[in-house]
Each structure stands twice: as C-alpha cells, then as structure tokens.
Amino acid sequence: MTSATAMTTALSTEHRDRLMGLAREVSFDAGTRLFEEGRHADRFWIIRTGTVALDLHVPGRRPAVIESIGRGELVGWSWHFPPFTWHLGAEAMSPVRAWEFDAEAVRAVCAENPEFGRAIAVWVGRVVAQRLHASRVRLLDLYAPYGSGGLT
Template sequence: MTTAPRFLRALPADIRDRLMTLAQEVSFSQDARIFEEGGPATGFWVIRSGAVTLDLRLADRRAATVATLGPGDLLGWSWLFPPYEWDFGAEALSPVRAYAFDGAQVRALCEEDPALGVVLMRTVAEILAHRLQTARTRLLELSPYSSP
C-alpha cells in the first residue's frame, strides 16, 4: 500500500499494520445498498475509491442524505457499541472499492492489545464526533422548522 487512506494514516504504523492483517478487499456497484439503518452492524470499511452516502430516515420515512464519504474515509462505527445496529443507512454513490473489516475480529484484537484498542477507539471517536456534528447540521438544514 503506497498511500494509506486518511483513517489508516491517522493510526501509528504498527497499529495500522496489525489492523490491515484483518482487511479484505471488497467492491460495491453504483447504487448498491451497503447497509440499512437499524440493521446488524457486523463490521466497517475504509473507502479506497468511489463515494458513499450516509442517510437517515426522517419522520415521513423518506431517506435524507446526511453525509457523503470518499477515499480514505471510515464507513461504519456501529460495530463498536452494543446493540451493534446501524445508526444510518449507506449507499454507493458511484462504484466503490474498500477494505472491509470484521467487527468481532477487530474488537478481539482491541481486547488482546489494550494499547492498540485505545488508539483505535480514540481515532474512531474523533471521526464519530465530526460525523455527528456534520449530520446534525445537515438535519437542521432539512428541518421544516429551520428558518430560510
């Protein structure tokens, strides 16, 4: 791997190398549903190429796009926290290539090596905080109660 995606670059080299031993290369065709809000969250992906939209069902049951992810971005964090269900849905906006990781394997690696777990969780938490703020702002923009 010549240039590590942003998520992977944020990790120290030794932790990135250990994590990558669990990676599987996968691809999704354009318009493929990657996961559904409320479905079982069993893993995560690091996008290598392409774009993925995150969406959330609104009160009228229509899906609203809350974020668009691209190369280097982490896709999925719900695999970290019980009850391991997706908080958003995800769909390939274009053909996507990604590294896939099994959540149970990564959680086991974190249990086996707590120092690795702390670094990985801190990195995911920083991404999560930013992602939630972005989603909140987007949902406020979509709200019928927001001022023009």
Template sequence: MTAATRLLRGVPPEYRDRMMEMAHEVAFDQDTRIFEEDGTADRFWVLRSGAVTLDLNVPGRRPVTVETLGPGDLLGWSWMFPPYQWDFGAEALSPVRAYEFDGADVRAACDADPALGYALTRVVAEILAHRLEAARTRLFNL
C-alpha cells in the same frame, strides 16, 4: 499514507499494519445498498474510491441523505458499540472500492491488546467528533 488508510493516521505504525492485515478488498456497484438502518453492524469499511451516502429513515418520506463519504473515510462505526446496530443506512453513490474489516475480529484484537484498542477508539472518536461538528454546522446554516 494513502487516502485508503487515512482512518489509521493517528494509530502507531505497528497497529496500522496489524489492522491492514485484517482487511480485505471489496467493491460495491453504484446504487448498491451496503447496509440498512437498524441492521446488524458486524463490519466496517475504509473507502478507497467512490462515494457512499449515509441516510436516515424519516416516517412518511424517502430516506434523507445526512452525509456523503469519499476516499479515505470510515464507513460504519456501530460495529464498535453495543447493541451493534446501524444508526443509518448506506448506499453506493458511485462504484466503490473499499477495505472491509470484520467488527468482531477487530474488537477481539482490541481486547487482546488494549493499546491497539485505545488507539483505534481514539481515532474513531475523533472522526465522530468531526462528523458531529459538520452536522451541527449544516443544521446551523439551515
């Protein structure tokens, strides 16, 4: 499986193929703001190349980078859970190519096929658990 579809490695092939049918390719120039914290989360991306920083607004300071994502990584999970608002901001650290998915379309596909919904939810949950552990380790090292 290519790095660009690593997100779906835990999804059975028939669901992976269905997901990729919903994807379209996009590109972001370096320094492009992809989304803003608290904005409407209506899509997500699987990075094919480049790097994206996730940042958090801190009152009285510049946004703080909390993580850098690269090829194969999921960018955006807030599309999956109400109120569908971004928890972080995101900016292209370098030129980025990605597969983009419409959140409402993917949620509708998951509602129509609960097995797809379960498989995708499980993969996203594993990614979130990994990122939480990584954040915990970074905080511990401070």
C-alpha cells in the same frame, strides 16, 4: 475528511499495519446499500475509491443524506459500540472499492492489545464526533426555518 478522522493520520504505522492485516478487498456497484439503519453492525469499511452516502431514515420522507464520504474514510462506526446496531444507512453513490473488516475480529484484537484498542477507540470516537456534527448541520439545513445559519 479531516486529518483527525483519516486512518492514515489517526493511527500509528504499527496500528494501521495491524488493522490492515485483518482487511479484505471488496467492491460495490453504484446504488448498492451497504447497510440499513437499525440492523446488526458486523463489519466496517475504509474506502479506497468511490463515494458512499450516509443517510438517516425520516418517517414519511426519503432518507436524508447526511454526508458523502470518500477515499480513506471510515464507513461505519456502530460495530464498535454495543448493541452493534447501525445508527445510519449507507449507499454507494458511485462504484466503490474498499477494504472490509470483520467487526468481531477487530474487537478481539482490540481486547488482546489494549494500546491498539485505545487507538481504534480514539479514531472511531473522532469519526463519531465528526458525523454527529455533520448530521446536526444537515438536519438544520433540511428542517430548520432558516437552515444551519452557516454553523460549522
């Protein structure tokens, strides 16, 4: 996790407190699928403890794990962008405790408070950029003749 994508550094105390006012605590057993690629994205999570693997459907193969994410990290960004469809899948790799957020409720607060909405959009955008980079590197490692070549 980079400091740019951690909620604790990406959002001001005021915005973090506002977001956390919408949270509910949840837990998942190891092996639980949080969501599947292509399905409706109606919630997201911030991991408190444990690890979640993000994966990509590869026809004729097992899903390719793109990235493993842990404490303090955002699980799910597809809830923020229409058509609100998951771009990846996610599975708990260990027991996970997390804060869960209803996407519609968070989007409503973003619409009511443009400053909060802008902060959330910048945070989620940074996460998307980081996940896109991780996906590119992982897919090169898996399928390119010489791997990623050490790209960072």
